[in-house]
Each structure stands twice: as structure tokens, then as C-alpha cells.
Amino acid sequence: MIQVFENITKSQEDERHYRGLILDNKLQVLLISDPETDKAAAALSVNVGYMSDPNELNGLAHFLEHMLRFGSENPRENEYENFFSEHGGNSYADTSTENTTFYFDVLHQHLTSALDIFSQFFMAPLFTEATIDREVETVNSEYKENFANDSWRFHQLERSLSSKDHPYSKFDIGNKQTLVDDPKKNGINVREELLKFHSTYYSSNIMSLVILGKDSLDELQDTAVKLFGTIENKRVTLLEWPGHPYGPEQLKKKIRVVPVNDLRSLTISFPIPDMRLHYKSGPYRYLIHLIGHESSGSLLSALKKRGWSSHLSAAYNPVARDISFFAVNVDLTEKGLENVDNIVDLIFQYINLLRQEDPKEWIFNEIMEINNISFRFKDKDSPVGYVYILVEDLLKYPIDDVLTAGYVLSEWKPELINQVMEKLTPDNCRIRIVSKNLDSGDSGIVYQTEKWYETKYKIEDIPSELIEKWKNAKPIEELKLPKKNEFIPSSLAILPNDDNPSKYLTIIHETKFVRVWHKKDDEFLLPKSNLIFELTSPFAFLDPLSVNFLHIYVDLVNDALTEYSYDASLASLKFSVLISEYGLKVKIKGLHDKQHILLTKVLDTLINLEVDEKRYKIFKESYERNLQNYAAEEPYVLAKHYQEACLVEKSWLKTELLEATKYLSFDDLKSFIKEFFSKMHIECLIHGNANKAAAQKLIKVIESKFPKNVNPLLPPHLLRCRNMKLEDGSNCVYEVTNEKHKTSCVDVHLQCEPKRTESNMLLELFVQITSEHCFDVLRTKEQLGYIGELTLDRNVTSQGVRILVQSCKHPIYVDHKIEEFLLNMKSYLEEMSDEEFEKHKEALAVLRLEKPKKMKQLTKIFWDEITKQTYCFDRNNIEVDFLKTITKDDVIKFYNEHIHPEGAKRRKLAVHVLSTAKGGAGNAGAEIDEFEPLSVVSKPTRIDDICSFKSGLSSFPLLQPYAHHRPRGSKAKLFILATSVI
Incomplete structure (x- = not known):
């Protein structure tokens, strides 16, 4: 008989509905009904992980996690991933010491179909030999990706140095040696071991399930019982661990x-x-x-x-x-x-x-x-994040x-x-x-x-x-227990709304020096506010030395505020001072009650900090080490850095910043900071539990703290940075080497039309349709590497398609395979059914119209429009209206012009990061896989110097604002124009 738990303790502000179940097969279930959700999600956790791996097959639990997503009796191979791609969702999985967890999100109306597919993982896996052989390579690629990652290395070292008799000491992720080579030597059939492991441990009595959807609790319960109530209860007894691994x-x-x-x-x-x-x-x-x-x-x-x-x-x-x-x-x-x-x-x-x-x-x-x-x-968690957090907790705590x-x-x-x-x-x-x-x-x-x-x-x-x-260490006098936290709020009230509140942001204060945007929250109704302001200064990014000074000063400011602000952070009131694209950005977010107190202290410190030379030397040395460490970043991180350097009008390479550190000095830092604050403009956003009266108090704090002799900036100082425009038909490649990682990387940017409603949505729809197909071909079928993806790549004024592959193979070969994939995409698009095409349109529309789950997400949407100077606060609705008019022929035309290797408007920039590490594709003696060059692909033009390359290009025009307002200093209101959005 099903056990039902209706009295699950929740927050009094939580409007979701909850019910707990223990099904007849002893599967523990938590149901969450959220009538307001756009996305549904589910997670299932099995109380078994790598510590249960057979001694002779380390990595088996992790390998099984991979295999289950690649086919069961229903669906067949890759249908699972395709389903989520077509229905606005994603799927995930991970393996830990004693849990293997699978989870996904999807458009709410497709939850039952998704759960039907999902439930088969735990009842009818296929484990075909062909898939096993291929997915071993994926696991091995994952292992190689992590090889130079210090975090992974430290964790494994801790395990390897524990008691050899304890299962904690096992190698968790596995690789080709543990999953292929050693089993062959020992006469072990890996497929049989996968089936055995699944048959032994994948039992309902050690599983938990969380489902979040728009349906009622009764409807969710019927679905859970029908689809998961038939998972077999094998009455598994959890393994007992032999004491602590550190004796x-x-x-x-x-x-x-x-x-x-x-x-x-x-x-x-x-x-x-x-x-x-x-x-x-x-x-x-x-x-x-x-x-x-x-x-x-x-x-x-x-x-x-x-x-x-x-x-x-x-x-x-x-x-x-x-x-x-x-x-x-x-x-x-x-x-x-x-x-x-x-x-x-x-x-x-x-x-x-x-x-x-x-x-x-x-x-x-x-x-x-x-x-x-x-x-x-x-804050209200996203559906997929929420179910992931709760599903393992369901195995640890009472329902x-x-x-x-x-x-x-x-x-x-x-x-x-x-x-x-x-x-x-x-x-x-x-x-x-x-x-x-x-x-x-x-x-x-x-x-x-x-x-x-x-x-x-x-x-x-x-x-x-x-x-x-x-x-026997005796405490010195300076060590003391903390004092009472003065930042615990006295009031948690929601402030009253203003008369005639605006649906969007409005400018409530504007001078030559500062402009303040404001929106009183009327959606989340929490006693929280988000305050962001950017200090734009023409001295911020003049040269690499200025950038270095700014980074070090930010570290010093944050360091100086640590003792004061720590209590505030404990009481859900946090601040950050960050480098922005044009100067400094200050954020204060959290409970509103004492926000003005923290703001006052942050600004006092930011503007009037007396820099200590000893602390300066510490942070200077730390900053230099971080720049030096950048060379050891993952290849895909380096590739993105050089892509941006090639496409952004003004940018500084990490190597240039590092070179400039030799000119850093304490006295020059003080001079730079004085100069930085001598001329600036402040753009500010106040969003949340702050009506106009409360916002005005914050504005007074801001204006009172800055010196009266600060020179305001002129309009040319506030122009945004532009992106370079590649020439039609271009095929450019920039190559760098990396001696730290065994893997290489290819980062391809196919530049498309600048941002406007039409080009925005054609590009997004194309990415929506092809991203999963790219993953399936380049990572799964071609086995190029663990990272293989096609994504939207938006810069300041330009945008395009980004294809990223991190691989042990040579970048030239990988680039060829990417071109081959892009060439074959023509038939993929042409053969796509109208029904499938419409599913992708629907999925993208719902994703774009999905309501922010947290106030900070809405704040970010507002802030992005402000910093880009576009002011289109209803962008999603406007662009989705246009999305509905796009036809399949429109997408094929877009592909033929911008993506096909012979497209008339195709503009390609590829960054190749070539590994020269031991075992890397660029190491002496390494061979390039043989391939026949595609005749339709032009010979690439090599970029030898980024600055020279950019000097021969024009730039895209700056984006025009969707909203119109007069120059700063006037008392103009903000008007939304009924024209095409950029």
C-alpha cells in the first residue's frame, strides 16, 4: 500500500505544493506541483556509486551512468537526447561515492512523455556492444580532459592515499585501461558486468525520485505510480563500509x-x-x-x-x-x-x-x-536545480x-x-x-x-x-569569538508600491554625473533588493598597466571590507566590487533593511581606501600568479580568449597583461586610483523591494560619497566597444600552443548578421535545431572528444554560431570534421519534417518566454539592456512574435548563406589550440589523422598577428537603442518605440 506524506514542512513564502510517497516497491517519491512553472523537471537517484565498483573494474558505476542515456528498449539510441532537444529541455547525470543521479528538465506539457522515456533506464537497458565500444572512448576522453585539472588531481590523490582496503581508495571515473585493457587481460566481459551491476543495484528500494510539474499533485502521483511503480524491488541491502578510510x-x-x-x-x-x-x-x-x-x-x-x-x-x-x-x-x-x-x-x-x-x-x-x-x-530555484538538490536529500532525511x-x-x-x-x-x-x-x-x-x-x-x-x-597551543589574546551580528534585519516588510507603477524600468534621477534606473518589484514579493552601479572611467582600459592596477585595487578594496562585511553576508546581504568592461561595477544584493548601511561602508572604502603597501605586495604577487596560471587553463578557455581578442575592437591579451606587471609600483597605483576617480559617469539600477522613496535614499548615499570635483564624462566617452566584421567568404585561423594539457581544441566562430530581431531569431532557431545533432555527430559518433558543442555566440555588436571541440586529435583534422559536419547539415535540414521543425520553434518560444525564477535573473535582464545601451525591456515578447513567422525555408536560406562552406556571406574564424604536452597532438612524432580535404572549403588564411589582422577589418556599427531618451541632464522620460528591436 502506498504511503502518503502530506505535511512536508516548507517555507511560508513557498507557493509550490508538495507530497511525499513511498510506493509499493519502496521507491521514495517527492512530488512538487507548481502551477506557475514553464518548465517541468525530474530526478532519480540510485544509492550506489563508485565505491560499489568491482575491484577489477574501477569506473563501472560511472560508465553505467553514461551507457543508460544511450539506449534502452524504449527509446532506442540517441532518441532520449533528441527528445529533449525538440521539447525545450536538457538531460544530465553524475556519479559520486555512493549515488548515481539522473535528471532533466523539459517544457511542462511534455513531462509525462519525458518520464515515460526516463523510466526505461531503470528497467530495460540495452548496452549494445557498439555503444559500449564508443562510449568507453567518451569516458576516456573525460578522464583526459581532467588530467591537468588540479581539483580532480587532489581529490584522486586523497582517495589513493587512503587505506588500500577501503573502497574509498578506488579510481572513480575510470578510463580505457580500467574498462577495456585490464578486463580483456582478466577475461572479463564488460557488457555482462554492466548488466550484472544494473541488475544487482538498480533496485527501487534504494532509489529516490523527485518530479516537479504544472499538473496537480494527484495527476503527478498517478504518473509516478504508473511509470515508476513497476521498477523491480530487489530488496538490496546497502553495502557496509569497513570503517573510515583514514585510520x-x-x-x-x-x-x-x-x-x-x-x-x-x-x-x-x-x-x-x-x-x-x-x-x-x-x-x-x-x-x-x-x-x-x-x-x-x-x-x-x-x-x-x-x-x-x-x-x-x-x-x-x-x-x-x-x-x-x-x-x-x-x-x-x-x-x-x-x-x-x-x-x-x-x-x-x-x-x-x-x-x-x-x-x-x-x-x-x-x-x-x-x-x-x-x-x-x-530565491525560487530553477526546476532542474531544485529536483537535483532534493533527490539525494530524499535518501538522507525523512520525507x-x-x-x-x-x-x-x-x-x-x-x-x-x-x-x-x-x-x-x-x-x-x-x-x-x-x-x-x-x-x-x-x-x-x-x-x-x-x-x-x-x-x-x-x-x-x-x-x-x-x-x-x-x-598545548594556548590562544593568543587577539583571537576572540565574534560579536553579535548587527546586520540581522529588524524589518522584513514589503514596502508599499508607488502610485501608477511602471511595467518596466524608469529613470528616476539623472545628472551629468549619474543616471539611476528603478523598478519596484511586483513579482517576487520578497524583502530583497538588488543594487548595481557601474563606474565608467576613460582611464580604466587605456593600456595593460591600467588594467593591472584596476584588478589589484579591486582585490585590495574587497580585502579591506572583509571584516566589516562578513556579518552582512551571513545575514543574506552581500556585496561585490568587480572589474567591468568599462571600469568598475559594484553590486549589493539581499535583504533590503540594512542595505544602505553596507552601501555607505562599501563606497567609503572604494573611494577613500588608504592602501597598505604590505597588502599591495601580497595581492600584486597573487595577481601575477593568476596571469601566469592562465596559460594552464583548459584549451577551450584559451580558445575563447583568443577568439574574443580577434573579434573585439579593443582588448588586451593575458600575455600583454603579464608583460606589463613588471612596470607595477605602489606609488603608481595610488596615482592611478586618484586619476580613475577624477573623471567618470555612474549608471545605476535599483530593483526589488525599494519604492521611489527608498531608492532616493540610496541615491543620496551614492552622490554624497563621491568627491564634488569629479568631472562628468562626455557622450563620446560612453560609446560601447565594437566588434570587428569579418569579410564575406573569409576563412581565417589563429593557432596557439599549450604545453600543459594533452588535449587540443578547435573553436570555430561563424559570424552572421548583426543583432536585429530577424537575425537574432534566425540564428537562435538554427542553434536550437542543430545543437543536439552536432553533439551526436562530433562527440558521440565521431568520438572527437568529451567536449563537442554548437552554441550561440553573441558579442557586443556581432553574433554567430560557435562550434567547440576539445580533442586529443590534431586541430587540423578536427577542423576538417567540423566542416564535414557543416556540409552534411544541408540534407539534415532539408529532410527535417514540418512537424519536427514546428516542435523546435515551440521549444525555443517557450524557452524565451520562460519567467525568471529568481529576482536576480530579472535584474540581470534589465542590467544587460542598460549596459548595452539598447533598453529593450520587453525583448523576449517582441522577438518571439517574429519567431512565429519564420519558415523552414528561411532557416535553410540562412544556412546556405552563412553556414554552408560555400555560403556567399560565410565568415569563419577558427582558433586552434595545439597541445605540445607529452602525448599531445602537437608533440614531436605525433601524426595527423589522414583525411581528404573538402573541395568546397577554401584554404584558410593564417593570422600571424592579431593587431595586424584587425587593422584590415571594418567594425560593426553600434546597436541603436530600442528606447529613446534625451541626453543626460534633461528631465526626459523613457519612451518605448514601436519599431523593430535590435
Whole structure:
């Protein structure tokens, strides 16, 4: 008999409806009815992951996750991905230590059909030999993509250094060796093992399902029972793990690790009891709150004063049942790297301070109050993100509490805090030090090499005298518990609306110096506001040196505000100071009640900061390292960077910025900042729980903080940057090398017509129709690499189709395969049925008209229109109206002109990132796959110098505003024009 749970605790602001079920087959289900949703979503999690892999087949759980999406008895291969492409959705999956989770979103009216296909994964997989052979290559490509990723390398090293007898030590992702070569040697049939693993573990009694849709709860329940109630209950008993993977032999160790990038960090990790059952008291949250605090008297404050670190965090990591860690992570300056033992000593001083003080109920109550406010007024999650979060929680927490378990605290249990504290000791820890300096030639350290990612490391015992010193570390006077949080809001009221409120943004204040756009929220009705303002200065991007100064100054400002603003961030009020395209951008978002207080402090610091030379040197060195590390970024990141450099009228390469760092000086920084603030314009947006009266108070704060002698900018200063226009029939290629990654990359940009309603929608519809087909051909069938995608590529004034492939194959060969795909696309489009074409139009229309789920998403839409100076705040409705008029012949004509290799208006720019690393396609002796060049493709023109290349091109005109207003300084209102949108 089905068990029903109707009283699921939810936020009083949450208008969604919930119901929990335990079906007859013991499948746990959470149903969410949202009558306002445009998208539906679902997720199913199986309580089995890589720790259940057979010892002789590491990566099997992850491989099975891949295989299930490529065919069951219904649908056949690739029909699953095609279905979502045609119906406005996407599908995803991932594998962790003890969970494999599948999830998707789709247009709400197609939810039942999607669930019908989805449910077959768990009952009737095919696992054909052809698909197995091909998908092994995809898994192997994924492994190679991660090979130079330090995060993946560190995680695997932690597993590889755990107890060899514990399943935590397994290689999680798998590769060709573990899934093909080794099984062949051992006479293992991989297909049989896949079927066996699925048959053994894919049982309804260890599964959870979350469905979110527009239908009523009763209708969703009928669908869930019908489609998932027949999954077999094999009465699986979850595997028991043999204790903790870090026992006495693995503790009291110091591990030195050499990263790929120039990183420096210190991590102290402690094995602790699994505290997930104590979610109502959250003992680990109390300790995270205090150890990770950033106010005056905090551990981080002490580290910063000594010049050892700029960032610290504490975290609780429950990796599997009965396996949890508490960790303290510290980034290191050069001086910090020299004082690792002293930093550890300071950390234990603070931990010992917490022992002396005993748990404080007032601190717990403050955490509880903050969390309760955050839960009550949290933004509405997107359907797919929401079901993904909840589906694994459904396997951890009671159904009634599944929504609140990650937020709400209600039980004060100091004894549990002390139980965790007992584990935070020097003889129950491991210390990891990460730095490239550890691999210097004169270090004298002999390193070992981790098997799967070839990470160099050295492990050694921590001397007993050091353990004793840390045990007895007495807290210094400057370490203190935090004070009461003054940013906890006094009022959570929704302010009254203005008379005759506008549907769109209006300008409520304008001078020669500042212009303010405003919209009182009438959709989300939360006590939150978003404030954004951009400081445009002609000195911001004059040259690479100016850019470098601006970056360092932003770091210094954020650093100076850390102690003050940390309490605000805990109370759901956050700020950020960022580099923008034209100067600086300041954001303040969150609960509105004390927003003006934070704004005042942020502006005071931004404008009047007395720069400390010691902190300047720390951030200068950190900034230089980040620029140096850019060369080790993923090839696709580098490719995008050079694409933009070739297409944007004025841009600076990372190599140019790095070269300019040799001219940085402390005195010149101070001169630059003075110059930056001497001449500027401020463009501001206030959106949310702020009526005109509240907005005017914020405006007064802004205007009062800037010096009276600031020179306003003239209209030419505010012109946006343009994009270069490639010549019709052009086929250009720019090649760079990369010695860090084994994979290469090809990034193709096919430039189309500039932004207008017609060209916007033709381009978007073309991408909607062809993106999944591209993925299927280039990644799945051609097996070029793990990353293979066709996307929309929009720049400032231009736009086009972007095709990106990251591959172990040579870029010349990959480029040929891309051209071959584009050539064959002609028949794909011509053979597409009218019904299929209309499905894609419908999917795109619904996607474009989907309502923002969070206020910040709507704020971003408004802000994008403001910064681009286009002011089309109803763009989606206008462009979808035109979309409805597009025919299949229109799309084919667009393809023939802009995409086909012989198109009259085809403009191609390809960036090739060639790997010269060991095993890379550009390494000495590497061969290019043989192919016959396509006769219809012209010989590419090589770009040797980006600046020279751009000097021979014209640029696209700036986009004309959809809304009209008079020059700044007038009292004009904003008028929406009934003309074609750009």
C-alpha cells in the first residue's frame, strides 16, 4: 500500500505544493506541483556509486551512468537526447561515492512523455556492444580532459592515499585501461558486468525520485505510480563500509603536493563521525561558523595581519555513509608557505579557544535565526536545480523534513558540538601543503607519483614534538569569538508600491554625473533588493598597466571590507566590487533593511581606501600568479580568449597583461586610483523591494560619497566597444600552443548578421535545431572528444554560431570534421519534417518566454539592456512574435548563406589550440589523422598577428537603442518605440 506524506514542512513564502510517497516497491517519491512553472523537471537517484565498483573494474558505476542515456528498449539510441532537444529541455547525470543521479528538465506539457522515456533506464537497458565500444572512448576522453585539472588531481590523490582496503581508495571515473585493457587481460566481459551491476543495484528500494510539474499533485502521483511503480524491488541491502578510510596509519601525516597551476594552499582535514542524522542541531555548522568567521578577532584576521593568508574556509564534507571529514582550508602567501607550521599552530590555538569557551547558546541561536530567515526568503530555484538538490536529500532525511534539512536548525545540543570538537586534534589530522615551489630543483625532496593523474607528492610523518606543541597551543589574546551580528534585519516588510507603477524600468534621477534606473518589484514579493552601479572611467582600459592596477585595487578594496562585511553576508546581504568592461561595477544584493548601511561602508572604502603597501605586495604577487596560471587553463578557455581578442575592437591579451606587471609600483597605483576617480559617469539600477522613496535614499548615499570635483564624462566617452566584421567568404585561423594539457581544441566562430530581431531569431532557431545533432555527430559518433558543442555566440555588436571541440586529435583534422559536419547539415535540414521543425520553434518560444525564477535573473535582464545601451525591456515578447513567422525555408536560406562552406556571406574564424604536452597532438612524432580535404572549403588564411589582422577589418556599427531618451541632464522620460528591436 502506498504511503502518503502530506505535511512536508516548507517555507511560508513557498507557493509550490508538495507530497511525499513511498510506493509499493519502496521507491521514495517527492512530488512538487507548481502551477506557475514553464518548465517541468525530474530526478532519480540510485544509492550506489563508485565505491560499489568491482575491484577489477574501477569506473563501472560511472560508465553505467553514461551507457543508460544511450539506449534502452524504449527509446532506442540517441532518441532520449533528441527528445529533449525538440521539447525545450536538457538531460544530465553524475556519479559520486555512493549515488548515481539522473535528471532533466523539459517544457511542462511534455513531462509525462519525458518520464515515460526516463523510466526505461531503470528497467530495460540495452548496452549494445557498439555503444559500449564508443562510449568507453567518451569516458576516456573525460578522464583526459581532467588530467591537468588540479581539483580532480587532489581529490584522486586523497582517495589513493587512503587505506588500500577501503573502497574509498578506488579510481572513480575510470578510463580505457580500467574498462577495456585490464578486463580483456582478466577475461572479463564488460557488457555482462554492466548488466550484472544494473541488475544487482538498480533496485527501487534504494532509489529516490523527485518530479516537479504544472499538473496537480494527484495527476503527478498517478504518473509516478504508473511509470515508476513497476521498477523491480530487489530488496538490496546497502553495502557496509569497513570503517573510515583514514585510520591510524593514515593520520598524523603531512603531504606535500605539486600542482599543475601555480597554487599555494594548506588543508587540515579531520575524520569525524557522520553527523547527517543530527541535521536539526547541526553541530558542524556551529564550528564552521566560528572557525570560518572573518570578522575582527577571527582566525583569518590573525593570519592576514601576519601576511600569511588572505582567505580561509571551514567545511564539513560527508562523502558517504559513516565517512565524514571536517576541513580547514587556507590559501598561502609566499610568507605563509614559509610559516606552515606556525599557521597550523594558530589554527589549533583557535580550536583550543573554542574548547575553553564551551559552546555558546547565543551563537547557536544567532545561526538558527539567520538560517531561518534565509530559508523563508530564499530565491525560487530553477526546476532542474531544485529536483537535483532534493533527490539525494530524499535518501538522507525523512520525507517530512526534506525541504528544511539543509537550512533550518531547531535543537540546541552542545554535547554534539563537543563530540565533533573531540576529533579536531593534532593526532587525528592530515595536513596537505600545495605549492609548485615544493618542486624547485634545490628542494632535495624525493617525490612519489600518483597512479591515475601522475600527481607528484611526498608523504611524511608529523614529528611527535610538533603534535604535542599543537595539542598545548594556548590562544593568543587577539583571537576572540565574534560579536553579535548587527546586520540581522529588524524589518522584513514589503514596502508599499508607488502610485501608477511602471511595467518596466524608469529613470528616476539623472545628472551629468549619474543616471539611476528603478523598478519596484511586483513579482517576487520578497524583502530583497538588488543594487548595481557601474563606474565608467576613460582611464580604466587605456593600456595593460591600467588594467593591472584596476584588478589589484579591486582585490585590495574587497580585502579591506572583509571584516566589516562578513556579518552582512551571513545575514543574506552581500556585496561585490568587480572589474567591468568599462571600469568598475559594484553590486549589493539581499535583504533590503540594512542595505544602505553596507552601501555607505562599501563606497567609503572604494573611494577613500588608504592602501597598505604590505597588502599591495601580497595581492600584486597573487595577481601575477593568476596571469601566469592562465596559460594552464583548459584549451577551450584559451580558445575563447583568443577568439574574443580577434573579434573585439579593443582588448588586451593575458600575455600583454603579464608583460606589463613588471612596470607595477605602489606609488603608481595610488596615482592611478586618484586619476580613475577624477573623471567618470555612474549608471545605476535599483530593483526589488525599494519604492521611489527608498531608492532616493540610496541615491543620496551614492552622490554624497563621491568627491564634488569629479568631472562628468562626455557622450563620446560612453560609446560601447565594437566588434570587428569579418569579410564575406573569409576563412581565417589563429593557432596557439599549450604545453600543459594533452588535449587540443578547435573553436570555430561563424559570424552572421548583426543583432536585429530577424537575425537574432534566425540564428537562435538554427542553434536550437542543430545543437543536439552536432553533439551526436562530433562527440558521440565521431568520438572527437568529451567536449563537442554548437552554441550561440553573441558579442557586443556581432553574433554567430560557435562550434567547440576539445580533442586529443590534431586541430587540423578536427577542423576538417567540423566542416564535414557543416556540409552534411544541408540534407539534415532539408529532410527535417514540418512537424519536427514546428516542435523546435515551440521549444525555443517557450524557452524565451520562460519567467525568471529568481529576482536576480530579472535584474540581470534589465542590467544587460542598460549596459548595452539598447533598453529593450520587453525583448523576449517582441522577438518571439517574429519567431512565429519564420519558415523552414528561411532557416535553410540562412544556412546556405552563412553556414554552408560555400555560403556567399560565410565568415569563419577558427582558433586552434595545439597541445605540445607529452602525448599531445602537437608533440614531436605525433601524426595527423589522414583525411581528404573538402573541395568546397577554401584554404584558410593564417593570422600571424592579431593587431595586424584587425587593422584590415571594418567594425560593426553600434546597436541603436530600442528606447529613446534625451541626453543626460534633461528631465526626459523613457519612451518605448514601436519599431523593430535590435
